[in-house]
Every structure is written in C-alpha cells, then in structure tokens.
Amino acid sequence: MIELDKRSVMYLPGVGPKKAALLEKEAGVASFEDLLYYFPYKYVDRSRLYTVDSITADMHYIQLKGNIQSFETLGEGRTKRLIARFSDGTGIIELVWFKGISYIKEKYRPGKEYIVFGRPTEFGRTCNIVHPDIDPVEQAGQVANGLTPFYNTTDKMKQSFLNSRAIQNLQYALLNLLGPTIRETLSADVLRRTGMISLTEAMRNIHFPESADMLAKAQLRLKFDELFFIQLNFVRMLSSRKSKHAGFTCPTVGDNFNTFYKNYLPFELTDAQKRVVREIRADMGGRSQMNRLLQGDVGSGKTLVALLAMLLAIDNNYQACMMAPTEILANQHYATVMNFLSDMNIRVALLTGSTKRKERDELWPRIISGEINILIGTHALIENNVIFHSLGLAIIDEQHRFGVEQRARLWKKNSSPPHVLVMTATPIPRTLAMTLYGDLDVSVIDQLPPGRKPVMTQHRYDNGKKELYAFMRREIRLGRQAYVVYPMIEESEKMDYKNLVEGFEIFAEIFPEYKVDMVHGRMKTAEKDAVMQRFITGQTNILLATTVIEVGVNVPNASVMIIESAERFGLSQLHQLRGRVGRGSDQSYCILVSSYKLSADTRRRLEIMVETSNGFEIAEADLRLRGHGDLEGTRQSGTGIDLKIANLAADGQLLQYARDIASGIYEKDSNLTSQEHTCLKQRLTTLFSQKHDWGMIS
Numbered sequence: 001m002i003e004l005d006k007r008s009v010m011y012l013p014g015v016g017p018k019k020a021a022l023l024e025k026e027a028g029v030a031s032f033e034d035l036l037y038y039f040p041y042k043y044v045d046r047s048r049l050y051t052v053d054s055i056t057a058d059m060h061y062i063q064l065k066g067n068i069q070s071f072e073t074l075g076e077g078r079t080k081r082l083i084a085r086f087s088d089g090t091g092i093i094e095l096v097w098f099k100g101i102s103y104i105k106e107k108y109r110p111g112k113e114y115i116v117f118g119r120p121t122e123f124g125r126t127c128n129i130v131h132p133d134i135d136p137v138e139q140a141g142q143v144a145n146g147l148t149p150f151y152n153t154t155d156k157m158k159q160s161f162l163n164s165r166a167i168q169n170l171q172y173a174l175l176n177l178l179g180p181t182i183r184e185t186l187s188a189d190v191l192r193r194t195g196m197i198s199l200t201e202a203m204r205n206i207h208f209p210e211s212a213d214m215l216a217k218a219q220l221r222l223k224f225d226e227l228f229f230i231q232l233n234f235v236r237m238l239s240s241r242k243s244k245h246a247g248f249t250c251p252t253v254g255d256n257f258n259t260f261y262k263n264y265l266p267f268e269l270t271d272a273q274k275r276v277v278r279e280i281r282a283d284m285g286g287r288s289q290m291n292r293l294l295q296g297d298v299g300s301g302k303t304l305v306a307l308l309a310m311l312l313a314i315d316n317n318y319q320a321c322m323m324a325p326t327e328i329l330a331n332q333h334y335a336t337v338m339n340f341l342s343d344m345n346i347r348v349a350l351l352t353g354s355t356k357r358k359e360r361d362e363l364w365p366r367i368i369s370g371e372i373n374i375l376i377g378t379h380a381l382i383e384n385n386v387i388f389h390s391l392g393l394a395i396i397d398e399q400h401r402f403g404v405e406q407r408a409r410l411w412k413k414n415s416s417p418p419h420v421l422v423m424t425a426t427p428i429p430r431t432l433a434m435t436l437y438g439d440l441d442v443s444v445i446d447q448l449p450p451g452r453k454p455v456m457t458q459h460r461y462d463n464g465k466k467e468l469y470a471f472m473r474r475e476i477r478l479g480r481q482a483y484v485v486y487p488m489i490e491e492s493e494k495m496d497y498k499n500l501v502e503g504f505e506i507f508a509e510i511f512p513e514y515k516v517d518m519v520h521g522r523m524k525t526a527e528k529d530a531v532m533q534r535f536i537t538g539q540t541n542i543l544l545a546t547t548v549i550e551v552g553v554n555v556p557n558a559s560v561m562i563i564e565s566a567e568r569f570g571l572s573q574l575h576q577l578r579g580r581v582g583r584g585s586d587q588s589y590c591i592l593v594s595s596y597k598l599s600a601d602t603r604r605r606l607e608i609m610v611e612t613s614n615g616f617e618i619a620e621a622d623l624r625l626r627g628h629g630d631l632e633g634t635r636q637s638g639t640g641i642d643l644k645i646a647n648l649a650a651d652g653q654l655l656q657y658a659r660d661i662a663s664g665i666y667e668k669d670s671n672l673t674s675q676e677h678t679c680l681k682q683r684l685t686t687l688f689s690q691k692h693d694w695g696m697i698s
C-alpha cells in the first residue's frame, strides 16, 4: 500500500519539480495525501447544455456544444489575446485567451465539435467567455458528467496552467493510480455504528461525484473523519492528562480566601461568578490538574474570579501567577489586585518588560523562596530565569494573544504542571470551543454585574459628522471621555496611519477647548503607555486610536466609543471595541460610522451590533456570517487546526456526534490497543505526531 503522506505529487504525470514546488507553496499540496485532501470548494452542474442565443452576463457557469469557426490574434504585449469565434447554430460567442495562445491554437481545431465550459462576462454589448475549458465532445463525458468540481487556485498557479481543471486532472490521475487501495482511517466498528461509506468511495465521490446523493454521503463521511480525529485526539489528551498528572490539590478553603470573601469583597458576586468559583474550587480541590477556559464578556468580572482562585492556591501554600498580554493590562491587574488586597498580608509583585534590572534582581530570590505569593506580569513571567518555589496556579488573561508555545513554557515552571485557568473575553461559539479547546473544561460568566446599562449602539453614515461632534461635545461637557477608533489593516498600514493623523487634525480643530490625543501601533511601548496613562487618569478628553486599545483596558469614565470605517471591522472586533465603554455607571454609547456603500453582509454585521450586546449571540452570528476560517482565534490559536471540509457553523450536530463516538471508543479501549483500533491509532499518529503533545497544556 502506498504511503500517501510520503509520496510526492511529483510522481504524477505532468508534474515536474517546478509545478510541484508551486503546488506546495501556493496550495500546501506536497504529497499524494495533501492532494487527495485538497477538496473542491464547489460543484457546478454540467449535465445541462445551454444555447448561445440564451446567454446573458448574469449567468454563472454554462456549457455549450458547437465548433470553433476561426481564430484571431489581437493586440500587443499585455493586451495580446486570442479570440475564437464559437458557434452552436443559434448564435456566435467569442472565446478569449490572454495566456497560452500558441498552445491553444495548436490544440484545438476549427470545425471539430467541442464542449465549452466557462463563465460568460459582459463585453461591450455582447458576452464572451474568458479562458473557458474545452473538451472534444467524445472526451467530455470522462471527466465532466454532471457535477463538476471546482478547486481553489491562485493567480500564480493559473499562470503556470495549474487551474481548477488541471487540479481535477491530477485528482483523476491520482485516483486511477491508487485504485481501490486508499487506506481506511475508520475502524470497522466505527463504520458499522455510523453507517458511513468507505474512505475510498468518499474520495472518489468528493472529486468525481457519481450523483448528488453520493456527493452528500462523501461530504458527510469526510467531515465526520475530520471532526472525529480531532475529538479522538482531545479525548486521548484528557485521559492521559488525568492519569499522568496528579495536580496540586487545593482542598483547603482557608484564611485568605475567607477573610477576603467576608471582609474585603466590595460587592456581592453575581450568580454566574459564584457558579464559576464553585467550578474552579471543585477542580483545584480534586486530584487532577485543572485546565479550564473561562469565558465571560467584557466587564463580566473575570478578574475577581481569578483573584479568588489565587487566594485558594495561597491557602494551600502554593504561589499563583497571572499573565496578561500587554504591559498596560498587567499594570492594571496589579493595581486592581493590590487595591483589593491592601489590608491583607499577601505579597504581590509585578514583573513586566520594563521592570528594571535592579528590581528584577531583587525580585527573583523572593519568587524562588516562595515569599512572593502572587506574581502578575506579561510574558516576562515565562522567561527562563523566573523560577517559582511552588507554582500551584497559573492564570492567563485574554488568552488569544498568547501562543501555545508560550503557554507551554509556563507549564514547565514546575516538575508537575500547575492548575491552569485561561480567561477570554472573546466569546467562542460552542462548536469552535470544542474544536479548539476540546481538552479544556469550559466555564462561562453569562451575566453582567447589576446596574450596568447596556451600551446604546447606533449606526451612522459618514455625512452625519456634525451631529456626531455635537453629541460628543455634550458628553465631554458632562465630564466623560471618548474613544475614536480607526481601522488598522496590515496591508495598508500607511493609509491607516494617514487616516488616523488626519482624524487627529480634524478633532484637534473641532475641539480646541479639549485635549485630544492619539495612540497607534507604530509608537514605542513606552510612548503608548504614556498616552494611555494620560487617558486613564482623565487628562485626555478624546483619544484617537487604532485597534491597539482593543483588549482589556478599563477606563470607567469613558462613555463614548466612535468607530470610524466600521465596515472594515469584523463582528467580534467591533464587540471587543464596544466593550471598552459601558464600564462605569453612566449610560454609554457606541457609534458605528460607515460609508453608504455596504455589502449585504457588512450591513448585517452592523445591524447585529445595533440589535444585541450579547457576546455569545454575536459570536454565533459571526460564525454564521463568516464561516469559522476567518474567526479571530482560529488563526492565532496555534492549535494547528485547519478544517478542510467541516464547517463549524453548519456541522455542530455532527461535531457532537463525532465527540460522542470518540468518547465511546476510549471508554472501551483507553489506549486503543485492540487490533480493531490499530487504524485509528495510526491515523492519530499521522495527523498529530509532528506537533508537540500539547495534551499537557491548555
């Protein structure tokens, strides 16, 4: 049997070193296996023939049968093109090529009957078809009966004749070469229980569907495969973690926790906070190590929950640390914690990138000796020279800013891993959480502290600026502060910077009586922090910013959030930004400013923002609108999960089903040692062995 993942696509006819390199670079396709799993993104029904006289420019793909009457080459250089007049008896349409002109002229003959396939585009008052597929009538049946697959290709690929059709031909060659020998990935018992078709059948039908029904079966089988092995891997990680690591048991709820809870807690916990604290206590008090994801909308009070968890660790003679993604946030946490614990005998320290050498030198021995109870900081915490006496609990705030690698380093701070609590304000839909963090337990704070007024959100167009300024002036007169956020997109960083600076000049002119300031990604950290600090302390009235203010900053007095070019932000980003206001007791406002020209999707995004402030609803809507691929968190997560066919927005039930089947298998055969499960084990190894065993970390 051919080892699919080890055999290069170079062994396929027509693929030389150049094309192989291009396939790898542009499409990530290096091996036979990669190619097999390079699925079509859509199918077009080619069972229907159209006539030339019925063609309009708004048609998608059409198929014509007829012959080429003549060829003609027009233009020079970049505009050089080959035009074929194609007739089917009902009319004549032009077929156009800009590339491969001599090849086409050589290959296709006037007078011969062809099937032409492509997308009509409007050209002057008529239509033409640019770069159509052409097959002699007698061959067309082989590759193109009924549903024709379409594969993603890049411009570079197309330039080297690796268009969708060429990929289709490669798939054809590969499937012929492999015959009925594609190694089955699912075990017989799983196939039996799920009633899925075999992998060989699925692969044939995903690339060359026999019928719509078989295509659906193939898609189901391959989606299941994809989700099933991710879940099987998580189930394996979970069970190995529970058996390997005893964890730092924290059974005692002692003086620190109780004193704080009874005497210093400034307000009553919300029911949701209480529930989450109970969940954390159960984890930390139990025998195995905690790995928990805490999701809670901005302002839901995660910090306090984190603090209670840290006190629990201290009560059991362990140290705790809390890591934030930026210095500003670390400083803020430090100030908050110091403030809460000011009357208690607990030693808290701060360690960030700007902690002075001398202070560090003094700090390290106090961390090693265990004198420091709580260490708060940025990724400076995970540097090698930070050594704990006994780290029992590590808390990571706003986790999506931390790569898996960084978390792994935190993990290694002990002979045995500490309890880990990962906190995020980016709500993650359940299906996505199961796929990214299937080995974590999840807690949710789904309630805001009492007295919070939901942020009033409105959508305005660019030409409504005058009223907008008047409104801002009213709020600032009341003593409030305002944010104005400009989009920042990597490719056009210069433009964005220009927008921000222009905006700054406009605001400075319109509000001469107030202090206007700006902060952006090009500034040095110290500069940025200074600007933020002035805003936090209320010296600045209006702060213009790029998205650098997105995460976590807490300025309760800021009550206005203006988002410029709101159409350029994603839903979850808009939600994060809006979360910067509404943190105090005043009514807060979020104004989304956009141009008139909006796509349907964009308009829907802005409507959703106006309709709801519930982060989970927004995350679900985001998943539906964008598909999981673009969701924040998936790319940065570093979990290496790249779904090729399953869709988390649509396949939630299948995902749960895959998880249940995976759990069932592990319950019966926890090491996959039975003969029957060898294939599952093998597949897990192929899929996940190159990566580290992240099972131990969050």
Ligand code: ADP
Pocket: 267, 268, 269, 270, 273, 296, 297, 298, 299, 300, 301, 302, 303, 304, 425, 449, 450, 554
């Ligand atoms: P986040 O979940 O975004 O990290 P924070 O922990 O920063 O939220 O809390 C936001 C604000 O709400 C803080 O000022 C905090 O003191 C306050 N807060 C937290 N819990 C409660 C509560 N149960 N009742 C009232 N205020 C609370």
Ligand code: MG
Pocket: 302, 303, 397, 552
């Ligand atoms: Mg927070």
